[in-house]
Amino acid sequence: METAPQAVRPKHTGQKKLFDNPVLEKLTHTHIAVPITMFVLFSAGLLYYALTYSQLPILLIGLLFVVGLLLFTLVEYLVHRYVFHMEPNSPRKAKMQYTIHGVHHEYPKDKTRLAMPPLMSALLALFLLWLTTSLMGEYAYAFLPGFVMGYSGYLFVHYITHAYPPPDNFFRILWVNHSVHHYKSQNKAFGVSSPLWDYVFGTLP
Numbered sequence: 246m247e248t249a250p251q252a253v254r255p256k257h258t259g260q261k262k263l264f265d266n267p268v269l270e271k272l273t274h275t276h277i278a279v280p281i282t283m284f285v286l287f288s289a290g291l292l293y294y295a296l297t298y299s300q301l302p303i304l305l306i307g308l309l310f311v312v313g314l315l316l317f318t319l320v321e322y323l324v325h326r327y328v329f330h331m332e333p334n335s336p337r338k339a340k341m342q343y344t345i346h347g348v349h350h351e352y353p354k355d356k357t358r359l360a361m362p363p364l365m366s367a368l369l370a371l372f373l374l375w376l377t378t379s380l381m382g383e384y385a386y387a388f389l390p391g392f393v394m395g396y397s398g399y400l401f402v403h404y405i406t407h408a409y410p411p412p413d414n415f416f417r418i419l420w421v422n423h424s425v426h427h428y429k430s431q432n433k434a435f436g437v438s439s440p441l442w443d444y445v446f447g448t449l450p
Contacts, residue, residue, distance in 0.1 A: 255427060260355040272364060274357035277404045280366040284397045287370050288390040295386035306387040313391025320392075321399055322442035326435040353427050356408055360400050399438040406437070425450040 295306050329346035333339035349358060361369065373392070377385035405416065406423040418440065426434035433450045436443045443449040 255351065255353050260352050260358070272362050275360055275362040277356065277360050277400060279363050280360045281397050281400050283363065283366050284370065284393050284400070288393040288397065291374075291386050291393070292390040295383075295390070299383045299386055301383065301387055309384060309387035310391035310394075313388040313393075314395045315391075317392045317395025317399070318436065318439045319442055321395070321438060322436045322446070325437070326448070330431060330435075350427060350431070353407055356404070359404050359407055395438065402438045422450055 292306075292310070295301055296303070299306075301309075329342070331338060331342050333342045349355070352358070360366070370393070373389060374385070377389045377392075381388060402416065402419055403423070405412075406420045411417050411420040411424075419437070422434040422440055422443070423437055430450070433448050434440070434443055435448055440449055
């Protein structure tokens with residue numbers, strides 16, 4: 246694996262080779278439609294189960310869905326700020342940080358690395374299902390669809406901010422914020438799908 250550079254400047258073309266092993270290298274790339282489709286179908290299946298087979302009232306299902314959606318925006322913010330932008334205070338940490346996120350800052354236009362590959366996406370979905378059902382029981386079948394749809398929305402917004410010019414609609418502010426994060430200050434605008442938590446925690450550009 247490549248060693249992590251201490252500082253990177255965004256490159257508008259090309260992509261980075263992360264692994265010498267061709268199988269591992271292939272697994273770091275995916276088309277954005279694949280994970281989005283996987284998570285939308287996963288969410289729809291869970292929601293159908295909650296509506297059809299659980300004992301949860303419809304209003305409670307809707308409330309838990311919204312809670313899951315909102316909680317995802319907080320998780321997105323915290324993971325982006327404290328995991329993806331962890332302080333690389335050791336060579337091992339620096340290499341890990343570069344592999345999981347630094348490479349994206351160096352090659353922000355690499356469309357094949359804007360989401361986790363299908364295998365990792367499937368493992369993440371199964372882990373979230375195990376975790377939420379262990380903690381919440383059948384409530385998870387209403388909560389997790391909202392959380393997962395939040396993640397799908399994040400993937401969609403993240404992709405369009407990198408793949409397309411700024412639109413003339415409500416997505417424009419998200420596009421501008423994420424551009425500030427990439428090209429002006431990596432310590433600002435950690436929220437991709439929502440500016441809510443940047444406002445709350447004082448990191449809004």
